[in-house]
Amino acid sequence: AQTVTQSQPEMSVQEAETVTLSCTYDTSESNYYLFWYKQPPSRQMILVIRQEAYKQQNATENRFSVNFQKAAKSFSLKISDSQLGDTAMYFCAFMKPPGSARQLTFGSGTQLTVLP
């Protein structure tokens, strides 16, 4: 079974600064997908960024980027130029490769607060 660990329950960052959220996972699969989702106070789960395990290049989406270390089973999220709207709970999630059922295994989440 897969497990996803987020060791930082809460973090804060000043507006316009950079913050990194940590995530580690455990799996015996060689190919899989990793995701970061954010859940603002509205509770709507929003996909932030995704990474395929067989791709060496780290994914980037505007101010969001990941540092994917496959051997270390680490998948951290970096948010640059933090904005007040980034305040949310962030979840790291794992999904098995294609052909498997669509099941996300989530970490426990990191509550990020962006301070003005």
Add this chain to the structure above:
Amino acid sequence: KAGVTQTPRYLIKTRGQQVTLSCSPISGHRSVSWYQQTPGQGLQFLFEYFSETQRNKGNFPGRFSGRQFSNSRSEMNVSTLELGDSALYLCASSLPPTGGWGNEQFFGPGTRLTVL
């Protein structure tokens, strides 16, 4: 394109009752997954439906069931409600399985169930 919709958004029931939640996926999406979110257990996978068939089920008692219709809309049912069933129930849809991307799940706003 309209997002995932869930009805109702809020629901209050008493112990012993049963409840049915509904989820309409994004047009063209055929996979629907359900998750339960609670403060204590976090986000947990309930089950996934694809082409009207349950493909995978999480570790929940038989009181939790679901189905999918030919138009990909899905319902989940919880019978004999317990206090511990109070949670946010999230539905997510995704495209059919492919070798590449299309595996990411898009979430609805959730149904907040309170059991008294």
